[in-house]
Amino acid sequence: MQQTKAWLTLVHTNKLGPATLKKLFAQFSSPIEILSASRNSLQSLGVSKLVIDGLLEPDKSAIQKDLAWLQHDDHHLITIQDSAYPELLRQIPDPPYVLYALGKQSLAEGLLTDPQLGIVGSRNASAQGKETAKSFATQLANKGLVITSGLASGIDGAAHQGALLASMGSTIAVAACGLDRVYPAEHRQLAEQISQLGLIISEFPIGTSPAPGHFPRRNRIISGLSLGVLVVEASMKSGSLITARLSNEQGREVFAIPGSIHNPLSKGCHALIRNGAKLVETVEDVLEELAHSIDMSMLKVDEEISARHDSNDETRSLDPQHAKILNCMGVESMSIDEIIEHSGLAAEVVSSILLILELNNHVIHHGNGIYVRCQTSQETPSCS
Numbered sequence: 001m002q003q004t005k006a007w008l009t010l011v012h013t014n015k016l017g018p019a020t021l022k023k024l025f026a027q028f029s030s031p032i033e034i035l036s037a038s039r040n041s042l043q044s045l046g047v048s049k050l051v052i053d054g055l056l057e058p059d060k061s062a063i064q065k066d067l068a069w070l071q072h073d074d075h076h077l078i079t080i081q082d083s084a085y086p087e088l089l090r091q092i093p094d095p096p097y098v099l100y101a102l103g104k105q106s107l108a109e110g111l112l113t114d115p116q117l118g119i120v121g122s123r124n125a126s127a128q129g130k131e132t133a134k135s136f137a138t139q140l141a142n143k144g145l146v147i148t149s150g151l152a153s154g155i156d157g158a159a160h161q162g163a164l165l166a167s168m169g170s171t172i173a174v175a176a177c178g179l180d181r182v183y184p185a186e187h188r189q190l191a192e193q194i195s196q197l198g199l200i201i202s203e204f205p206i207g208t209s210p211a212p213g214h215f216p217r218r219n220r221i222i223s224g225l226s227l228g229v230l231v232v233e234a235s236m237k238s239g240s241l242i243t244a245r246l247s248n249e250q251g252r253e254v255f256a257i258p259g260s261i262h263n264p265l266s267k268g269c270h271a272l273i274r275n276g277a278k279l280v281e282t283v284e285d286v287l288e289e290l291a292h293s294i295d296m297s298m299l300k301v302d303e304e305i306s307a308r309h310d311s312n313d314e315t316r317s318l319d320p321q322h323a324k325i326l327n328c329m330g331v332e333s334m335s336i337d338e339i340i341e342h343s344g345l346a347a348e349v350v351s352s353i354l355l356i357l358e359l360n361n362h363v364i365h366h367g368n369g370i371y372v373r374c375q376t377s378q379e380t381p382s383c384s
Contacts, residue, residue, distance in 0.1 A: 004070070006031035007079050008063045011098050011205055013054035018094040020047060030081070062205060066100075069180060069206045074195065076101040076108055084109040088116075092224040092250050096203035102179045103199035111170055111199045115294050116146040117286065118226035118247070120219075120240040121155025121233045122265050127366040128333055129233035129265060130158035131374055132257060136230065137162030139283045141169030148172040148225050150218055151191065151200070153184055155232045155240070164193055171198040172225065176218040178208035219243040220250075227293050228253025230286060231277070234268030241268050244277065253289050255280045260332060318362075321345065325353050326362060326373060333372040 010016060010031050023045055028034045035055060042052045069075050078084050078099040089095050101108050119137055121129060137147045137159040147163035149156040151173040163171035173194050177183050179202050182191045194200055203221065204214065219242050223229050229247040231254070234240040244254050254277040259266030273279050278289050318326070328342040340350045354371060357363045363371050 003030070003032060004077060005063060005067070006035055007077065007098055008066050008205075009035060009055065009058040011066075012059045012062045013051060015048065016051050016054065018097075020051060021097055023047075062207070066206050069100075073105070074103060075179070076103075076105065078108070078112070078201075084112060086112045086225055088226070089221065089224040092220065094220065095224065096221060099201045099203060100179050100206070101199060101201045102195050104196070107170070107197075108199055111146055111172055112201075112225070114146045114170070115144065115290075116148045116172065116226045117290075118148045118222045118229035118243065119155065119159035119232065120149055120222065120229060120243050121159075121231055122235060122238050122240065122268075123152050123154040123156075124265075125154035125158070125233050126263070126265060126333065126372070127364045127370075128372040129155060129259075131364060131372065133158040133232040134162035134165070135374075136232070136257075136283060136286075137171075138165045138169065140286065141166035141171070143283065143287065144168075146170045146172055146198075148174065148222055150174050150176070150215075150222055150243075151183070151187055151194075153186065157187055157190060159232075160190060160194060160198075164197055173198070173200045174218050174221045174225070175200055175202040176204070176214040177210040178202065178204050178206045180206045181209070183210040215239055216242055220246045223247035223250055223252055226252060227290055228255055228286070230255040230257070230280060231269055231272060232257050233259065233263075233265040234272075235264055236267050236271065238268050241272070244272055248276075253278065253293070255286055255289070257281075319353075321349070322353050322357060322362075325350065326357065329363070329371065329373040333366060333370050336369040336371065339371065 010021065024034050027045060028037065039052055039056065070077060078101055080090060080095060080097045117140055119133055121133060133155045141147050141163040147159055149159045151157065151160065160171045160173060163169040171194055173191065179200060182188045191200060203217065219239065223243050223246040229243055229252065231240050231244050247254050254272060256269040256272040256277040257280050258269055258273060278285065280286055325339060325343050328339060336350060336354065340347050343350060354363060358365050361374060363373055365371055
């Protein structure tokens with residue numbers, strides 16, 4: 001308990017940044033030693049008066065709030081000196097010295113040290129983009145990779161959902177706020193699922209609200225935990241490009257999925273590819289690039305698992321008209337009028353079939369009569 005309080009004192013010391021912390025830990029072996037040091041010895045190390053005042057007169061109410069949160073069995077504090085702290089994250093230039101973690105103790109340590117892949121993208125993702133993220137996350141989780149993302153709307157949420165669908169899939173969500181709250185609020189149920197089957201982590205103390213400056217800090221943790229980052233959809237101003245840049249600076253792999261030249265959400269991915277990111281069309285493209293980074297025997301590279309999620313048999317058994325509509329849709333989103341024109345079927349027939357296909361998870365209705373074919377729907381009889 002004394003050690004935990006000492007770590008929390010460091011967390012709640014105003015203006016105590018990573019550079020000063022690094023300097024302090026070069027001189028002292030533990031937080032308790034730091035807090036036991038005299039004002040003069042701290043001054044001799046170049047520590048500012050403001051920081052020294054915070055160390056010697058800690059914010060007891062804030063520390064108590066954290067300690068109260070830690071009383072729950074599934075609430076943990078992982079410090080940079082713990083064996084459970086991930087080595088990849090420890091290697092980045094500014095690692096968080098403390099991680100708050102929400103999840104089962106039996107899972108927490110293993111997930112943080114297992115091979116991870118970050119999947120990120122636009123908050124305002126298209127239906128097709130979310131389906132792509134979900135599909136890739138499921139397949140990659142089935143191969144043995146932990147899927148790490150930021151719990152944001154759009155691509156992040158779809159990636160977490162896809163990982164949770166995998167047979168043995170796991171996911172880590174990195175939050176930009178304290179773990180006593182969920183942001184965005186729409187992901188409250190998803191956060192609950194992740195806390196039961198995966199892990200939610202944050203460097204921010206209990207009671208911290210999300211703020212613009214927190215998201216780049218969160219992004220460096222996503223990339224720092226991961227062997228590489230896969231960007232699914234991103235505009236040129238997307239925060240996902242920050243995560244990709246950080247990943248590159250940290251010496252990790254950067255992957256991007258291309259899209260239509262007419263889709264503004266593809267422009268960020270295309271820019272990444274032009275600048276050296278690996279163009280990704282299948283999960284094998286990701287695994288091939290990671291082969292030199294990890295022992296691939298750690299991952300489930302057999303095709304048997306992927307086959308469980310392969311819907312070839314199901315699509316082959318579809319009614320010919322249903323299969324015809326699926327094939328006419330291709331991979332881009334289409335309006336119902338375009339589907340009617342390409343299929344040559346009557347409007348009422350197309351409307352009825354689309355409803356059935358949606359109920360069977362072959363298509364997604366994006367609203368306003370716009371439909372997109374799910375990634376799991378394979379080749380079907382051609383239009384004629």
